[in-house]
Amino acid sequence: AAETTVTEIDAVVIGAGFGGIYAVHRLANEMNMSVIGIEKAGGPGGTWYWNRYPGALSDTESFVYRFSFDKDLLQEDTWDESYLTQPEILEYLNRVVDRYDLRRHFTFGVEATSAVFDENTSRWTVTTDSGAVYRAKYIVNAVGLLSKINTPDIPGVDDFDGELLHTGAWPEGIDLSQKRVGVIGSGSTGTQVVTALGKVASHLTHFIRTPQYSVPVGKRPVSDAEIAETKRNFDAIWDQVYSSNVAFGFEESTTPASSVSEEEQRRVFQSAWERGNGFHFMFGTFSDLAVDEESNEAAAAFIRSKIAETVTDPETARKLTPQGLYARRPLCDDGFYQTFNQDNVDVVALRETPISKITADGIVTDDGTLHELDVIVFATGFDAVDGNYRKMEIRGRGGKHINDRWDGHPDSFLGIASAEFPNWFMVLGPNGPFTNLVPSIQTQVEWITDLIGYAEEHGISSIEPKEEAVEEWTDTCTTIANATVFAKVDSWIFGANIPGKKPSVLFYLGGLGNYRAKLDEVAKSGYSDFAIKYEPVSQSA
Numbered sequence: 001a002a003e004t005t006v007t008e009i010d011a012v013v014i015g016a017g018f019g020g021i022y023a024v025h026r027l028a029n030e031m032n033m034s035v036i037g038i039e040k041a042g043g044p045g046g047t048w049y050w051n052r053y054p055g056a057l058s059d060t061e062s063f064v065y066r067f068s069f070d071k072d073l074l075q076e077d078t079w080d081e082s083y084l085t086q087p088e089i090l091e092y093l094n095r096v097v098d099r100y101d102l103r104r105h106f107t108f109g110v111e112a113t114s115a116v117f118d119e120n121t122s123r124w125t126v127t128t129d130s131g132a133v134y135r136a137k138y139i140v141n142a143v144g145l146l147s148k149i150n151t152p153d154i155p156g157v158d159d160f161d162g163e164l165l166h167t168g169a170w171p172e173g174i175d176l177s178q179k180r181v182g183v184i185g186s187g188s189t190g191t192q193v194v195t196a197l198g199k200v201a202s203h204l205t206h207f208i209r210t211p212q213y214s215v216p217v218g219k220r221p222v223s224d225a226e227i228a229e230t231k232r233n234f235d236a237i238w239d240q241v242y243s244s245n246v247a248f249g250f251e252e253s254t255t256p257a258s259s260v261s262e263e264e265q266r267r268v269f270q271s272a273w274e275r276g277n278g279f280h281f282m283f284g285t286f287s288d289l290a291v292d293e294e295s296n297e298a299a300a301a302f303i304r305s306k307i308a309e310t311v312t313d314p315e316t317a318r319k320l321t322p323q324g325l326y327a328r329r330p331l332c333d334d335g336f337y338q339t340f341n342q343d344n345v346d347v348v349a350l351r352e353t354p355i356s357k358i359t360a361d362g363i364v365t366d367d368g369t370l371h372e373l374d375v376i377v378f379a380t381g382f383d384a385v386d387g388n389y390r391k392m393e394i395r396g397r398g399g400k401h402i403n404d405r406w407d408g409h410p411d412s413f414l415g416i417a418s419a420e421f422p423n424w425f426m427v428l429g430p431n432g433p434f435t436n437l438v439p440s441i442q443t444q445v446e447w448i449t450d451l452i453g454y455a456e457e458h459g460i461s462s463i464e465p466k467e468e469a470v471e472e473w474t475d476t477c478t479t480i481a482n483a484t485v486f487a488k489v490d491s492w493i494f495g496a497n498i499p500g501k502k503p504s505v506l507f508y509l510g511g512l513g514n515y516r517a518k519l520d521e522v523a524k525s526g527y528s529d530f531a532i533k534y535e536p537v538s539q540s541a
């Protein structure tokens with residue numbers, strides 16, 4: 001057999017979304033290192049490459065869903081509306097890649113399948129499905145936290161004669177107009193795709209297991225004057241974003257709902273409803289919706305009253321109305337509830353009539369009804385956060401497999417690094433911040449590449465967090481999470497959306513400002529939370 005060529009390189013970056021793109025820019029352009037970016041998609045974009053479904057929209061406002069590291073880039077950017085659609089974000093990321101001449105560092109259409117650490121040389125060997133092998137001192141994983149798709153195993157799915165689609169692997173250029181479409185799943189993605197497809201499908205059936213609370217997104221055109229004003233204020237805007245909790249570009253409320261009258265609560269909720277945005281509704285109205293069940297219920301009751309006002313058929317409204325805590329990733333939509341007033345749109349409540357099987361003709365529910373379909377859309381989410389890591393053969397010191405380390409629950413130090421896995425870094429790994437994600441991604445990439453720079457400067461051969469540091473960070477994340485209402489509800493935020501996956505705390509819910517302060521402290525201490533090994537001192541000279 002032909003011998004495999006091994007390419008020696010400083011760093012391997014896995015993924016070409018926001019994280020991978022910026023990591024390659026930092027390492028290659030600013031630190032002058034040799035870097036290969038490995039991406040299984042056919043081009044850059046990550047989330048925005050894969051999720052091409054109709055209606056795909058960022059629900060972070062346009063002015064803060066972007067990089068901020070380059071003021072010239074910020075000044076040159078422009079946008080038409082208060083939110084960016086998937087094609088606009090994909091175009092933006094391609095433009096960034098070209099602007100910094102990054103395409104030549106990436107290999108697209110290639111999946112990294114294993115990464116194995118050699119303690120003697122402090123080098124990682126990365127293998128890919130194309131047969132290419134790289135030996136590198138550092139790995140930066142930017143594999144995405146909402147990237148490994150989840151398709152439920154429904155009996156008979158292979159018998160379906162029509163088209164099966166997942167929103168997270170949407171083919172280009174598919175036309176669903178005049179088709180009978182069934183959509184399974186009603187999270188952020190399901191609400192977006194249903195709202196969009198309701199306008200074109202001949203008939204649309206939405207299969208909902210757990211209805212969720214959704215508020216209007218508030219998408220509107222943005223004037224040139226407003227953009228100019230935003231550009232003038234970039235410094236203040238980004239200072240605010242980076243010192244805030246959720247980093248969405250609005251001031252978070254400091255007033256608990258429990259401190260005001262019911263009338264005042266309704267007034268504030270109404271004004272937030274008119275303004276739009278899910279995170280704003282949860283964190284910009286009052287300060288205690290995420291921690292106080294009574295305040296949370298006040299918000300939930302308000303949204304329920306809006307559903308009742310919006311949806312004309314009471315039986316349909318009932319099926320769409322959530323009960324219980326408002327404690328998943330807060331959703332917003334562009335006319336989701338209104339969609340159900342259309343004659344061509346129906347809802348099936350799966351808690352009342354679960355899916356029993358899929359046949360050649362469609363979906364059969366356990367009341368015996370066959371819902372005839374041409375297309376089934378899975379809007380059933382992702383094996384979030386650790387999913388893409390577990391797919392790879394990742395072996396650290398002593399041959400330790402990442403899945404063995406993460407057997408109980410995935411852990412990390414700062415969502416960035418793991419004990420037993422030296423010189424191996426994660427962007428948005430387990431227990432990273434829960435925010436508008438681009439500012440967190442940028443923060444982490446800068447911190448990781450600074451650490452790599454420090455290691456190079458100080459003759460460090462390997463660096464990994466100490467076990468105590470990992471334990472302490474895990475405890476911090478757990479304590480904060482358990483003080484919130486989010487911990488009381490099953491969702492992907494806690495790994496509680498995948499059958500067989502052990503639920504656990506997967507995020508640092510302490511806010512980006514506090515997170516950045518912690519990162520600063522660790523760097524300023526000379527990385528004292530890390531175990532460091534130095535290169536042998538050269539005897540020459």
Ligand code: FAD
Pocket residue numbers: 014015016017018019020038039040041045046047048049051056057058059060065110111112113142143144145146147189388392427428435436437438441
């Ligand atoms: P990704 O963009 O997920 O990129 C990871 C890349 O790694 C992928 O392209 C994947 O193919 C590649 N990859 C993974 N494993 C391998 C491997 N082994 N080998 C090779 N390549 C690999 N966040 C917000 O803050 N605001 C929003 O409004 C928002 N909206 C969203 C809407 C949708 C539909 C989805 C799915 C996510 C949304 N997110 C949003 C989260 C979004 O994922 C992040 O904002 C951001 O795009 C993540 O960037 P990333 O680079 O970390 O990961």
Ligand code: NA7
Pocket residue numbers: 146152153184185186187188189190208209210329350379380381382492497
């Ligand atoms: P989510 O938020 O995980 O939503 C997935 C939806 O799919 C949710 O309604 C699930 O119902 C439903 N689902 C999952 N499995 C099944 C089965 N087996 N049967 C019926 N329904 C099912 O994923 P999204 O893609 O919407 O959003 C993920 C994040 O990406 C989002 O928060 C943004 O940050 C972008 P359940 O609630 O589990 O009953």
